[in-house]
Amino acid sequence: TVMSNLGLIRAMEAAGITVVQAGVGDRYVLEEMRRGGFSLGGEQSGHVILSEHATTGDGVLTGLMLAARVAGTGRSLAELGAAMTRMPQVLINVKGVDKHRVDGDAGVQAAVSEVETLLADEGRVLLRKSGTEPVVRVMVEASTHEQAQESAERLSVVVQERLAL
Numbered sequence: 759t760v761m762s763n764l765g766l767i768r769a770m771e772a773a774g775i776t777v778v779q780a781g782v783g784d785r786y787v788l789e790e791m792r793r794g795g796f797s798l799g800g801e802q803s804g805h806v807i808l809s810e811h812a813t814t815g816d817g818v819l820t821g822l823m824l825a826a827r828v829a830g831t832g833r834s835l836a837e838l839g840a841a842m843t844r845m846p847q848v849l850i851n852v853k854g855v856d857k858h859r860v861d862g863d864a865g866v867q868a869a870v871s872e873v874e875t876l877l878a879d880e881g882r883v884l885l886r887k888s889g890t891e892p893v894v895r896v897m898v899e900a901s902t903h904e905q906a907q908e909s910a911e912r913l914s915v916v917v918q919e920r921l922a923l
């Protein structure tokens with residue numbers, strides 16, 4: 759999904775695997791899987807869909823498939839996982855804001871552009887409206903945790919000031 763860690767995306771692309779980022783939620787993941795003819799999809803929350811076997815996440819099935827893959831390689835799970843370097847990621851939920859104005863607010867967009875320029879190719883910014891509450895989720899990934907934290911806090915302050923209810 760759009761919340762997937764940038765380290766995962768880079769590792770998949772480096773391995774020649776097509777990556778499509780869906781909206782958050784199994785429903786949107788499955789839609790993109792069907793549209794692209796993909797057999798594997800998932801969310802950062804741990805939901806994994808193996809469409810050849812099921813159309814919803816199934817933890818037991820995912821665990822069995824992972825164990826079979828690890829056994830088939832003769833390598834440890836830690837060795838296989840080393841192919842991915844997780845990017846530091848900070849998520850801040852900004853509450854009590856008019857989430858519907860986030861995309862159209864010039865001040866918020868200017869702040870996002872400033873942070874994106876600062877991060878360049880070493881990170882990314884995502885502002886996402888909650889589907890169920892007056893919350894804007896500010897997610898920043900950067901090469902260091904400190905940079906991600908500082909950038910996320912900076913954007914959260916702008917979102918709170920500009921979109922307060």
